Amino acid sequence: MAILIDEKTKVLVQGITGKQGRFHTQQMLAFGTRIVAGTGPGREGEEVEGVPVYDTVEAAVERHGANASVLFVPAPFAKDAAFEAIAAGLSPVVIIAEHVPLHDAMEIMAFAREKNAVVIGPNTYGICTPGKCKMGIPPNTVFTPGPVGVVARSGTLSYEIVASLSAAGLGQTTVVGMGGDRVVGVSFVDILKRFEKDPETRAVVLVGEIGGTAEEEAAEFIKQMTKPVVAYIAGRSAPPGKRMGHAGAIIERGRGTFGSKVKALQEGGAQVASMPWEVPDLVKRALA
Amino acid sequence: MKFYEYMAKDVLRRHGIPTPPGRLATTPEEAEAAAREIGPVAVKAQVLVGGRGKAGGIKLAQTPEEAREAAKAILGMDLKGYTVEKVYCEGKLDIDKELYLGITVDAGAKRPLVIASASGGMDIEEVPEKAIVRMHVPVPWGLSPYMGRQLARRLGLTGSLAGQFADILSKLWDVFKAYDAELVEINPLAVVGDRIIAADARLNVDDDALYRHPDLPRVSEATELEKKVRELGLAFVQLDGDIGIMANGAGINMATLDAVKHFGGEPMNFLDAGGGSAAEPTAKALELLVDKKPKAILINIFGGITRCDEVAKAIIRVKQEKGIPMPMVVRLVGTNEELGRAMLKEQGIEAFRSMAEAAEKVVELARGGANG
Numbered sequence: 001m002a003i004l005i006d007e008k009t010k011v012l013v014q015g016i017t018g019k020q021g022r023f024h025t026q027q028m029l030a031f032g033t034r035i036v037a038g039t040g041p042g043r044e045g046e047e048v049e050g051v052p053v054y055d056t057v058e059a060a061v062e063r064h065g066a067n068a069s070v071l072f073v074p075a076p077f078a079k080d081a082a083f084e085a086i087a088a089g090l091s092p093v094v095i096i097a098e099h100v101p102l103h104d105a106m107e108i109m110a111f112a113r114e115k116n117a118v119v120i121g122p123n124t125y126g127i128c129t130p131g132k133c134k135m136g137i138p139p140n141t142v143f144t145p146g147p148v149g150v151v152a153r154s155g156t157l158s159y160e161i162v163a164s165l166s167a168a169g170l171g172q173t174t175v176v177g178m179g180g181d182r183v184v185g186v187s188f189v190d191i192l193k194r195f196e197k198d199p200e201t202r203a204v205v206l207v208g209e210i211g212g213t214a215e216e217e218a219a220e221f222i223k224q225m226t227k228p229v230v231a232y233i234a235g236r237s238a239p240p241g242k243r244m245g246h247a248g249a250i251i252e253r254g255r256g257t258f259g260s261k262v263k264a265l266q267e268g269g270a271q272v273a274s275m276p277w278e279v280p281d282l283v284k285r286a287l288a
Numbered sequence: 289m290k291f292y293e294y295m296a297k298d299v300l301r302r303h304g305i306p307t308p309p310g311r312l313a314t315t316p317e318e319a320e321a322a323a324r325e326i327g328p329v330a331v332k333a334q335v336l337v338g339g340r341g342k343a344g345g346i347k348l349a350q351t352p353e354e355a356r357e358a359a360k361a362i363l364g365m366d367l368k369g370y371t372v373e374k375v376y377c378e379g380k381l382d383i384d385k386e387l388y389l390g391i392t393v394d395a396g397a398k399r400p401l402v403i404a405s406a407s408g409g410m411d412i413e414e415v416p417e418k419a420i421v422r423m424h425v426p427v428p429w430g431l432s433p434y435m436g437r438q439l440a441r442r443l444g445l446t447g448s449l450a451g452q453f454a455d456i457l458s459k460l461w462d463v464f465k466a467y468d469a470e471l472v473e474i475n476p477l478a479v480v481g482d483r484i485i486a487a488d489a490r491l492n493v494d495d496d497a498l499y500r501h502p503d504l505p506r507v508s509e510a511t512e513l514e515k516k517v518r519e520l521g522l523a524f525v526q527l528d529g530d531i532g533i534m535a536n537g538a539g540i541n542m543a544t545l546d547a548v549k550h551f552g553g554e555p556m557n558f559l560d561a562g563g564g565s566a567a568e569p570t571a572k573a574l575e576l577l578v579d580k581k582p583k584a585i586l587i588n589i590f591g592g593i594t595r596c597d598e599v600a601k602a603i604i605r606v607k608q609e610k611g612i613p614m615p616m617v618v619r620l621v622g623t624n625e626e627l628g629r630a631m632l633k634e635q636g637i638e639a640f641r642s643m644a645e646a647a648e649k650v651v652e653l654a655r656g657g658a659n660g
Contacts, residue, residue, distance in 0.1 A: 076499060101497035102393055103468050109398040110427035125592075139592040139623055154539025156590045159622070160643065163590070180538060182395040182470075209539055212395055234542035237549040238558065246338065246490075247392035247471050249413045250403055250420060275550055276543050277644050 002129035002174045003149065003194040003201070004092050004118060005068060009133050012057065012066035012090065013038040014073055014081050016048045020096075021072035024137050025049050028070075031134040036064035057088045070094040070126060070135040078122060079104040086117045094135045095121035098180070105183040112185060119185025124177040125155040136177065138162075146171015148283055149195035151188055152207035153178050153214070157234055161207055161279055168280035170287075173201040178214075188218035196225050203228045203286050205279060206270065208261060210235030213252060215261040219268035228286035229270040232279055233261050289493045289507055292334045294376040296489035299467065300474070303459045306485045310378035319359030322377035323352040330381075331358040334374040335367045336509045341410060343367050348380060370509075381487055386476035387443065388412050389457065390490075391425070391464045393471075400425040400464065402435070402457065406443040408476040431461040452484040453477075467504075468497030513576075520572045522561055529554025531654050532582030532614075534573055536561045536589050544588045547643055553651035556582045561589075570594075571602035575610055584615045586650040588643060591622025600628035604635050615653040619646035 005011075011028070015021040016038025026049050029035055035051050037060035044055040054060045057069065069085040071078060075097045085093045086108075093112070100108075100122040112119045120127050126136010130143035138155070142163040148170050152158040155177060162175055176191050178184050188206060195201045204227055208215040215233065222229050236258045254260060262272050271282045291299070297307045311322035312334070323329045333345030340346055345367050347358035359375050366372075388408030394401035402423045407415050421442045425431050436454025440446075445453050456477070464472045471492040478487040493504065510518060517524035523538070527545075531553045535541040538560050545555045557580065561573045577585055589599050599620060606612060618639045620628050629639040640646040 075496065099496040101468055101500070102470055102494040103465070103497065106393065106398055106400070106427045137593060141623070142592075152539070154537055156535070156537025156592065157539030157543055159590050159592050160540055160543070163621070183393060183398050187396070207539070209542055214396065217396060232543075234539050234546065236546045237555065238542050238545060246388070246412045246475060247390040247401075247403055247473055250390075251392065251394060251401065253417070275547060275644065277642070 001198050001200045002132060003191070003198050004174060004176070005127055005129050005133040005135060007032070007034065007132040009068050010034055010036045010064065010066045011133070011135055012036065012060050012069040012085070013051070014057065014069055014071045014085060016040055016051060016053055016072070017043045017046065018072055022048050024072060025051060027137075027140060028134050031140045032131070033133050033135065036060070036066050057084045057090070061088050061090070066090065068092050068135065070096065072096055075099040075101070079108055082108045082119065083111055086111050086115050089115070091117040092127065092135070093117055093119050094124065094126045095119065095179075096124060096126060096137060097121075098123040100181070102183055105181060109183060109185060120176065121179040121184060123181040124179035124184070125158065127174065127176045129174045130172050138175070138177070142166060143175065144171035147173060147200060147202035147287070149173045149198065149201040149204045150175040150207070151178065151191040151195070151204070152176070153209055154180055154207070154234070157207055157276070161205065161232065161276055164277060164280050165205070165283065168284065170280055170283055173198060182212065188214050189221045192218060192221050192225065192229070196227060201227065203230065203283050205283060206231040208233045210238055210258050210261070211256055213255045216255050216264045219264035219270065222265065222268035222270050230273060230279055230282045230286060231265045231270045232273045232276050233258055233265070289495055289498060290336045290509060291491040291493070291507060292336065292374070293332065293489055294334055294374070295505065295507070296491035297486065299463055299491055300486050300489050303463050305456050305459050306483065307489070308379040308381055308485060308487065310376050313359055313375050313377055314363070314373065316356040316360040316363065319375055319377050320352045320356035323349055323355035326377065326379045328380040329355055329377040331355055331362060332376045332378060333362045333365070333367055333372040334376055335370040335372055336507070337368045337370060340367065345372065381478050381480050381485060383476065383478040383480055383487065385479040387479065387484075388475045389460065389477045390471065390473035390475065391460055391469070392473075394424065397424055399427055402431070402439065404439050404443055412475055425461070430465065431458065433458055448482060449479065449484060456484060456486070463491070467491065468494045468500060470494045517559070517576060520569055522559065522569060522573050524576070525558040527555050527557050529556045530583040531650055532556050532577040532580060532585040534559045534561055534577055534585070534587045536594055540588060540590060544586065544643070544647070547647035548586065548651060551648045551651040553647070553654055556580065567598040567602040570599055571606050574603060574606045578606065578610060578612055578614075582614060584617070584650050584654040585612070586617050586619070586646060588619045588646065589622070591620070591625060591628070595623045596620050596625040596628030597631060600631040603637065604631065607635060607637070617646050617650040617653065619643055
């Protein structure tokens with residue numbers, strides 16, 4: 001097992017005829033992802049890397065039973081594309097684009113909530129179940145199958161930590177990039193819940209960073225988890241972020257800092273690495 | 289993108305929210321003329337940071353002459369790193385009570401959040417939790433007028449004041465929606481006799497939505513360097529140290545700063561060359577870094593979409609064309625890493641595989657530079 005996606009996931013690529021869509025379709029196929037169709041409005045009948053292209057998500061679902069979608073659609077069109085995927089009942093819906101307007105993101109998440117769809121992103125590298133399925137853009141080489149679930153906010157730092165786990169012989173069940181934006185689909189807690197239930201996942205790595213309060217919320221949930229959690233929080237030495245104003249300060253109320261996150265996670269029972277390269281050792285110890 | 293107070297007020301006014309009369313002035317004489325027209329005024333520095341009052345950026349003037357003197361004192365002053373170029377001369381209010389009203393995005397809830405308090409004004413951050421009233425706005429329906437009435441009641445407002453408050457909230461919501469705002473805020477929202485007036489205003493528009501608002505003025509709070517970097521599609525933040533840092537991705541950048549600190553070094557900057565950047569922006573970013581003359585440079589690249597040979601090519605090009613006079617440490621792993629490292633080696637540039645080793649090395653080199 002794995003969470004959210006596996007070898008049975010029938011993936012649709014929205015925006016498959018664009019440069020990014022084309023390139024990453026090839027990469028995902030090489031990874032073993034079962035891509036059944038793509039969309040490119042006005043391009044029905046074409047093929048990309050042998051994958052049939054349709055004008056609409058609906059057609060791709062009817063013809064090929066696609067049940068999950070990854071969007072290579074530019075930010076201004078991401079909302080419409082995500083709505084189309086969610087309306088067609090697909091889940092997860094992975095939104096790679098960065099710079100999706102905040103108000104659009106809130107609307108996407110509201111629609112997803114109504115339709116019970118899992119949205120990953122926007123501004124994410126995607127999700128990967130090593131050996132089975134990859135929806136998104138991470139490099140194919142860093143992953144290995146194994147017992148560790150990974151959930152992170154930022155891209156390259158995820159690769160760094162996943163690669164270090166792989167190098168230490170610690171493979172992964174599923175690696176989830178939540179996305180770097182303020183409003184994203186899944187939260188740490190959503191993913192931790194799934195890892196907690198997944199029989200193959202034996203330990204979880206949480207990669208967070210300063211800002212927002214998602215890590216503090218995760219810390220609350222970790223208290224009730226039976227599986228060990230190892231965390232790393234980036235930004236110990238970063239200057240205090242440019243606050244968006246009073247309202248931001250009122251919402252966060254002293255949370256959102258490096259110190260508050262580490263403290264909360266430790267109190268929640270997580271092992272917190274002070275440097276990224278300490279993560280594999282802590283995971284090994286947790287699994288021993 | 290943040291709006292200056294005078295611009296935010298203009299938006300509120302056009303949406304029917306009461307504001308005091310005001311004029312923008314860039315010289316003491318203009319301030320004097322404004323006061324002649326308006327009467328007693330508050331002369332307020334127009335900068336994009338909060339806490340102006342405490343920092344001496346707001347002065348009251350009873351007469352036009354006083355307004356001129358106040359403007360003279362404020363114009364050109366340095367306010368939290370920003371030089372004051374404009375003042376807003378605004379009709380003075382005899383405030384009976386200061387409220388707070390704001391709408392922002394609650395990222396955790398993925399919904400807009402209305403925040404209000406019966407004790408507004410300065411130090412709103414310090415107001416106790418129980419004095420703050422919050423209400424999420426459902427997406428996609430938006431704010432209903434009843435929410436304003438409910439909030440007014442919870443703030444203890446009654447009668448006409450409650451009605452005015454609810455009306456202002458509805459209009460503020462219109463602004464929030466119409467401008468793709470991430471924050472719109474009135475603090476203080478002033479009770480003046482039997483009226484409620486927006487005495488200060490903030491409006492921050494979502495940068496990612498600016499394409500939908502071609503008619504909005506563009507306001508930049510970035511330094512010249514930050515602007516230049518942004519044009520290249522990179523992100524730069526100046527820090528206090530002496531080790532120049534560059535990495536691809538925001539998270540790994542922060543981790544790189546942490547690593548340098550961990551080994552006792554002081555990072556000079558945060559420079560994100562982008563998670564998927566190619567040779568061109570990498571070279572531009574590095575040139576920029578060299579120009580800032582750090583004691584040493586650390587480049588930390590985890591090649592995903594970015595190919596290590598492309599990164600190596602960029603580094604070599606900058607070295608050959610521009611010269612890199614300070615010691616430089618490169619950490620290069622990921623796609624095509626063997627090729628990239630071999631290319632660098634030919635040029636006599638060390639490339640590490642481990643982030644820890646690279647960070648330790650650059651700190652050592654920066655120290656060596658300090659002693660020699």
